[in-house]
Amino acid sequence: MRKVFILGLVLLGSGILIARGDIIPTLNSVTGSSPTFTWNYTANVTVDQTVQTGDFFTIYDFSAIMPTTTAQPSGWTFSTALLGPTAPLTSPTDNPSLWNLTWTYSGSAIPGSAPLGTFSAVTSTDQLKTGQFTAQATRSTGPEAGSNVSNIGNVTVPVPEPSALWPLVGVCAAAVVSTLLRRQRA
Secondary structure, eight states: HHHHHHHHHHHHHHHHSSSSOOOOEEEEEHHHTTEEEEEEEEOOOOOEEEOOOOOOEEEEEEESSSSOOEEOTTTEEEEEEESSSOOOOOOOOTTSSSSSEEEOOOOSOESSSSEEEEEEESSSSEEEEEEEEEEEEEEOOOOOTTEEEEEEEEEEEEEHHHHHHHHEEEEEEHHHHHHHHHHHHH
């Protein structure tokens, strides 16, 4: 009975270790000096996936100021949105007052376990914090070949510029003023 239990654990463990295919962006460097810092991300597609037209990745809550300068490899298109786009079956944290960066692919298929290149955006800070990304690619092998696969993970993003904090400061100031006025009336 013990051997069956151990064998079951080994099979379960090996199932967990089977390679998943994902698009994974990683912060490679932040270059420049105030007021313009270039955030350079490298992205890879892992085993058992292919990047096909329409596949994408989104980095959430990148900046309070929409980046106007970006760079990406050939075949990739840059876009921004305050919400999403989000890969199916994922639930990232997405602040509706901070810009999301999305790169969508429109070239010929890129087979799995390959670097996708460097993706860059310019913002006015070099301060780091942990954010999230989601991605969608296409399964390349097995019975589900051709189906979309989504993933979610952490990635380093800029700390929001002070302008993103003004609404929060305004709410706090209004609460303090309201409290002081009530105390004066009492």
